[in-house]
Amino acid sequence: MAKTVKVSKPFMDDLKHTVFLWRKSRLTMVGSALILIFLLMAAFAPLIAPYDPVQQNLQDKLQAPSWQHLFGTDQFGRDIFSRVVIGSRIALWIIFLVSVISGSIGIIVGVTAGYFGGIVDEVLMRITDMFLAFPSLVLAMAFAAMLGPNLTNTIIAISIVTWTTYARLSRAEAIKVKSQPYIEAIRAAGGGNLRIMFLHVLPMCISPVLVQLTLRMGTIILTAASLGFLGLGVQPPTPEWGAMVSDGRNYLIDQWWISTFPGIFIAFVVLGFNLLGDGIRDMLDPRLRR
Amino acid sequence: MNFGQFLLRRLFLMIIVLFGVACIVFFIANVIPADPVGAILGGNAPPEAVDRLKAKLGYDQPLIIRFGKFITGAVQGDFGVSLKTSNPVMEDIQNYFPATMELALVAIVISIILGITLGILSAVHRNKAIDQFSRVFSILGVSMPVFWIGLLLLLVFYFKLGWLPGSGRLGFFTYPPPRVTGMYLIDSIIAGQWDTFKEALLHILLPAFVLGYNATASIARITRASMLDVLRQDFIRTAKSKGLRKNIVIYRHALRNSLIPTVTIIGLVFGSLLEGAVLTETVFSWPGLGRYITTGMLFLDYPAVMGGTLYIALIYSIANLIVDILYALLDPRMRM
Amino acid sequence: MELRGKLLDISNLKVSFHTYRGVVKALNGVELWMDSGDRLGVVGETGCGKSVTSLAVMRLIEQPGEIQEGKVIFNGTNLVELSEEKMNRVRGVEMSMIFQEPRSSLNPVMKVGYQIGESIAKSKKIKIKQTYPEVKEMLRLVGLDPERVMNSYPHELSGGMSQRVMIGMGLASHPKLLIADEPTSALDVTIQAQILELLDELARKMGNAVMLITHDMGVVAEFCDKVLVMYAGNSVEYASTAKLFEKPLHPYTGGLLQAVPRVGRTDELMAIKGTVPDLVNPPSGCRFHPRCPHAMDICKVERPPFVEIEPDHYVACYLFKGKSEVREDG
Numbered sequence: 028m029a030k031t032v033k034v035s036k037p038f039m040d041d042l043k044h045t046v047f048l049w050r051k052s053r054l055t056m057v058g059s060a061l062i063l064i065f066l067l068m069a070a071f072a073p074l075i076a077p078y079d080p081v082q083q084n085l086q087d088k089l090q091a092p093s094w095q096h097l098f099g100t101d102q103f104g105r106d107i108f109s110r111v112v113i114g115s116r117i118a119l120w121i122i123f124l125v126s127v128i129s130g131s132i133g134i135i136v137g138v139t140a141g142y143f144g145g146i147v148d149e150v151l152m153r154i155t156d157m158f159l160a161f162p163s164l165v166l167a168m169a170f171a172a173m174l175g176p177n178l179t180n181t182i183i184a185i186s187i188v189t190w191t192t193y194a195r196l197s198r199a200e201a202i203k204v205k206s207q208p209y210i211e212a213i214r215a216a217g218g219g220n221l222r223i224m225f226l227h228v229l230p231m232c233i234s235p236v237l238v239q240l241t242l243r244m245g246t247i248i249l250t251a252a253s254l255g256f257l258g259l260g261v262q263p264p265t266p267e268w269g270a271m272v273s274d275g276r277n278y279l280i281d282q283w284w285i286s287t288f289p290g291i292f293i294a295f296v297v298l299g300f301n302l303l304g305d306g307i308r309d310m311l312d313p314r315l316r317r
Numbered sequence: 318m319n320f321g322q323f324l325l326r327r328l329f330l331m332i333i334v335l336f337g338v339a340c341i342v343f344f345i346a347n348v349i350p351a352d353p354v355g356a357i358l359g360g361n362a363p364p365e366a367v368d369r370l371k372a373k374l375g376y377d378q379p380l381i382i383r384f385g386k387f388i389t390g391a392v393q394g395d396f397g398v399s400l401k402t403s404n405p406v407m408e409d410i411q412n413y414f415p416a417t418m419e420l421a422l423v424a425i426v427i428s429i430i431l432g433i434t435l436g437i438l439s440a441v442h443r444n445k446a447i448d449q450f451s452r453v454f455s456i457l458g459v460s461m462p463v464f465w466i467g468l469l470l471l472l473v474f475y476f477k478l479g480w481l482p483g484s485g486r487l488g489f490f491t492y493p494p495p496r497v498t499g500m501y502l503i504d505s506i507i508a509g510q511w512d513t514f515k516e517a518l519l520h521i522l523l524p525a526f527v528l529g530y531n532a533t534a535s536i537a538r539i540t541r542a543s544m545l546d547v548l549r550q551d552f553i554r555t556a557k558s559k560g561l562r563k564n565i566v567i568y569r570h571a572l573r574n575s576l577i578p579t580v581t582i583i584g585l586v587f588g589s590l591l592e593g594a595v596l597t598e599t600v601f602s603w604p605g606l607g608r609y610i611t612t613g614m615l616f617l618d619y620p621a622v623m624g625g626t627l628y629i630a631l632i633y634s635i636a637n638l639i640v641d642i643l644y645a646l647l648d649p650r651m652r653m
Numbered sequence: 654m655e656l657r658g659k660l661l662d663i664s665n666l667k668v669s670f671h672t673y674r675g676v677v678k679a680l681n682g683v684e685l686w687m688d689s690g691d692r693l694g695v696v697g698e699t700g701c702g703k704s705v706t707s708l709a710v711m712r713l714i715e716q717p718g719e720i721q722e723g724k725v726i727f728n729g730t731n732l733v734e735l736s737e738e739k740m741n742r743v744r745g746v747e748m749s750m751i752f753q754e755p756r757s758s759l760n761p762v763m764k765v766g767y768q769i770g771e772s773i774a775k776s777k778k779i780k781i782k783q784t785y786p787e788v789k790e791m792l793r794l795v796g797l798d799p800e801r802v803m804n805s806y807p808h809e810l811s812g813g814m815s816q817r818v819m820i821g822m823g824l825a826s827h828p829k830l831l832i833a834d835e836p837t838s839a840l841d842v843t844i845q846a847q848i849l850e851l852l853d854e855l856a857r858k859m860g861n862a863v864m865l866i867t868h869d870m871g872v873v874a875e876f877c878d879k880v881l882v883m884y885a886g887n888s889v890e891y892a893s894t895a896k897l898f899e900k901p902l903h904p905y906t907g908g909l910l911q912a913v914p915r916v917g918r919t920d921e922l923m924a925i926k927g928t929v930p931d932l933v934n935p936p937s938g939c940r941f942h943p944r945c946p947h948a949m950d951i952c953k954v955e956r957p958p959f960v961e962i963e964p965d966h967y968v969a970c971y972l973f974k975g976k977s978e979v980r981e982d983g
Contacts (some may be wrong), residue, residue, distance in 0.1 A: 162591045165626060249462055256462070279468060
């Protein structure tokens, strides 16, 4: 019966076990579902949103949630539901770009530091330390403020603050890979440093960095929302969730919906990433794989 | 290496890093802004006003000289004068910092107590009601934006229920106690002003809880994970085989072992409190360093931004250093 | 039903574990018994269920495992039916257990003297501080210097010393039964001998019975007066040590003894053909039948009952006709 999968049985067992763990954890499934909803919302945003997110209709202002306006309207008469839905695109865009940029910078710095060691390593690590000496939000705020608050600069600012994690991770991986015998073999065969670094060391770092990127996506959104909330991020009228929460501050007592709904969505998306990330981490932890 | 060498090396590294930090701060405020003076004055400012401000800020001098001045000033604690408050930045910092410190300390006490309790209960009653609640609480705690929780709690406890005050450190008509540390809770006790103490306490409860919310969640999670880990160990099986009651097994045998990772997390968490302070102070109009910096950034008050950011980085680095030291002390390899 | 063992009588014990691969039927109706002062060796390959049996006796089986069926009669009480509170009065007082890895089985942040004192304090219902003279006495009994060891932490002691501490801890309350789960497997051979000697000496002095779980037939030969052989969750043979070595009945026992080198043996060492069965989908009937050279048709269909073939010699095998009545709940 089991003859055909004799060789890959340990791998299949492992895979089966991984799927079992994934499905067994209700929370991970919930997280996955939340992210899926978020992605779908962002993908089909223009189709879902009933109104124009930036169009002001002052005659409709400050309306409570109703069937015409699911999440109510704000002080400019804009439909909050539409703004939240379009805001999901912005959030996704930020996550994506920040991940790509910070991941790339991080891997390159980390691999270079880990591979060359010595002075290069020391210097690069000190530079990393310098960036880590700030609470990340404060540094992002400073960059965003000085560059000029807008969407692009928000992305740049957050990237500047997050690359360090991936650098450290890649460096650790690079050090591990560097001492493997097959690297020696390639060098003996005449492979140059750059070649070894990019073709052999770097690919080994991609997997752990990807995992870490997923784990951090929630943090990215929180930082972006925080910047938006403080006024140092995406500027109105662009419907970024954090900025929307800030918009509703002065109307909190009577028109609670302006701040509340965007906040709920931030929470859900971050929650989704955290649950999913937890699940991934648990699945990979050898001690918990019973 | 022994402890003394370890400490020296760490201090040395910290100084190098702080220098780099100063470079970054300088870079942010002086190199990045495309038109720093124009940004403050607006596009239509007359050229004389622009030149005057430039001279006042020292922007008419070459970068290197400005950098040199900045560094020499920073080492002496002179960050120039705030464009907004017209006070020396250092003076402003000294006025506002104790408020942030007090908030952070109360936040951390609350989160340690709540977090560890929840973590233990969660681990011991695994998968039952309290565990589910605690895990949901924790995971929400690290997912919900601090500012949003702050607004919601403000809405509920201040606007709707009126149980707790909504802004500031004291009521409008109350004078702060004579300054010893700058932290009202401590100063009012020292001065024996019990009413002031009560008022300060009421005012700090909500922001501190909000600030500590993420920390509570983190501590609860790590205590739970650590406890579960310890409960799986062989010596717990031995304790059970001795017929000891469940509570004794947990509190006498398991707890001490499980608190080690918790202690390290507390150190890490303290640093994150400095970040959260920025947001919490904005929501609750708390007159602390976080709000000062935020205002400075919004209004492009360069000296304030530089000084404040550098100061925060300094505090953050010191906090991290203390954590490293504590960790080295706890790690048995260092003990031998 | 008359009990076979006056101190401990386990009948038809079934324990299962619910894992991702399915339900592991670890114990499939184990039979085991002991009288006061007995030295019972429980032997079998890794995974045969000997440790699970001992944990079941102490009611230390935890999720995802549970006791499905069976009786564990200890001094007249069925432990399976006891409440947790009442079971706690039995554990550590009337029966104790010592484990294979002594250093990880002791609490690393507690002093050794305190841990021993805890056992005494519990059984005598006094404060731990008051137990210290007795703790010192116990340490002396197990061959350790009280002054040196009393205030030490487990990681400061060697493997052998830690095991002595564990034995001291286990016997401190003068239990009627000491279960020792592979107490010497993690120790050097020379220390092994010392520990066995210590167990022997103390059992004589304190009169407790010892259930010694091991895979090492040499240890059995030296220490135990009775032996229970287990295979894949079942008891397959029970006899006095001498009888078992002289006249092993069950094919598995024969295989075990054949695989052990002994002084004076000149024949070839033979391994038992085949491997330990998968306990999620165990073989039908007698679980040993796939590896048994004498397997008959009935062996594949129905599990053989554990019956007395000659006085005090039990086997679960269709090759032999039972002398006494076949137990119904087999």
